[in-house]
Amino acid sequence: MLNKYARAFFTRVLTPFAAFLLRRGVSPDAVTLIGTAGVMAGALVFFPRGEFFWGTIVITLFVFSDLVDGNMARQAGISSRWGAFLDSTLDRVADGAIFGGFALWYAGKGDDNVLCAVAIFCLASGQVVSYTKARGESIGLPVAVNGLIERAERLVISLVAAGLAGLHKFGVPGIEVLLPIALWIVAVGSAVTLGQRVVTVRRESAEADAAAAPGNGAAT
Numbered sequence: 001m002l003n004k005y006a007r008a009f010f011t012r013v014l015t016p017f018a019a020f021l022l023r024r025g026v027s028p029d030a031v032t033l034i035g036t037a038g039v040m041a042g043a044l045v046f047f048p049r050g051e052f053f054w055g056t057i058v059i060t061l062f063v064f065s066d067l068v069d070g071n072m073a074r075q076a077g078i079s080s081r082w083g084a085f086l087d088s089t090l091d092r093v094a095d096g097a098i099f100g101g102f103a104l105w106y107a108g109k110g111d112d113n114v115l116c117a118v119a120i121f122c123l124a125s126g127q128v129v130s131y132t133k134a135r136g137e138s139i140g141l142p143v144a145v146n147g148l149i150e151r152a153e154r155l156v157i158s159l160v161a162a163g164l165a166g167l168h169k170f171g172v173p174g175i176e177v178l179l180p181i182a183l184w185i186v187a188v189g190s191a192v193t194l195g196q197r198v199v200t201v202r203r204e205s206a207e208a209d210a211a212a213a214p215g216n217g218a219a220t
């Protein structure tokens with residue numbers, strides 16, 4: 001949903017910045033790499049210590065690089081298969097760091113085995129949700145479904161909640177409950193999304209196999 005409705009807005013807002021970086025000789029790949037490193041640092045330095053506010057601030061500063069890199073590549077007319085591969089692969093690394101950071105907190109001082117398991121489930125299911133699309137497309141299917149929550153939703157739900165939950169350390173009472181709620185929402189939403197994508201791939205592969213079967217007029 002965000003990918004559909006918010007992307008156009010962020011493209012408009014970020015285009016001048018992307019043009020500025022190109023004029024300074026910065027490459028899209030450099031933005032992809034630096035953005036991922038920044039997200040990883042924010043997640044793995046701050047989240048395992050329960051510093052959710054500052055972790056979220058650092059991650060937010062870097063995570064928009066994922067919208068800037070592609071914008072730069074398109075403006076410069078240098079979009080490439082390598083760039084698409086690098087972008088998607090490092091998305092998985094960044095997501096692993098974010099949900100891994102939550103899991104490390106709950107495995108340590110956060111001391112909650114259930115929430116640790118929920119964070120690990122968010123990490124794993126998010127990766128599998130993305131994999132379903134990549135693998136489906138690699139076997140020639142359109143995978144014409146996005147599902148309930150895509151990557152942008154997973155990030156917005158968990159980071160907004162983490163940033164607000166972090167205000168607990170500044171004396172706002174009761175607000176830390178937002179992070180567990182968000183993790184449960186992302187976990188359930190990712191499971192539903194996974195189901196939606198698997199059902200779609202099953203239907204599309206059955207249709208493609210039927211169309212390719214001998215005797216239906218299609219060339220083999």
Ligand SMILES: CCCCCCCC/C=C\CCCCCCCC(=O)OC[C@H](COP(=O)(O)O[C@@H]1[C@H](O)[C@H](OP(=O)(O)O)[C@@H](O)[C@H](O)[C@H]1O)OC(=O)CCCCCCC/C=C\CCCCCCCC
Pocket residue numbers: 002003006007010056057060063064066067087088091126129130131133134149150151152155156159160163164167
């Ligand atoms: C006192 C307040 C404290 C709180 C402070 C914190 C506030 C800020 C909190 C959160 C900000 C979160 C921002 C998250 C932005 C996410 C941007 C982003 O990276 O989106 C990526 C996404 C996908 O890009 P790609 O096409 O490159 O990736 C593809 C995707 O990953 C596919 O995965 P799948 O979806 O299938 O699972 C892969 O299949 C594919 O391989 C891969 O290529 O980009 C978009 O979707 C574009 C839309 C972005 C919309 C961003 C909306 C941000 C909205 C609000 C942020 C500000 C909220 C402020 C709240 C303040 C609360 C007090």
Ligand SMILES: Nc1ccn([C@@H]2O[C@H](COP(=O)(O)O)[C@@H](O)[C@H]2O)c(=O)n1
Pocket residue numbers: 028029030032066067068069070071073074078079080081082083084085086087
């Ligand atoms: N280093 C990069 C990063 C991205 N691309 C191209 O942009 C597409 C992704 O666009 P986003 O707006 O989602 O970042 C990607 O598929 C590539 O075509 C690139 O070339 N180099």
Ligand SMILES: [Mg+2]
Pocket residue numbers: 065066067068069070087
């Ligand atoms: Mg990108």
Ligand SMILES: [Mg+2]
Pocket residue numbers: 066087088091
């Ligand atoms: Mg990306």
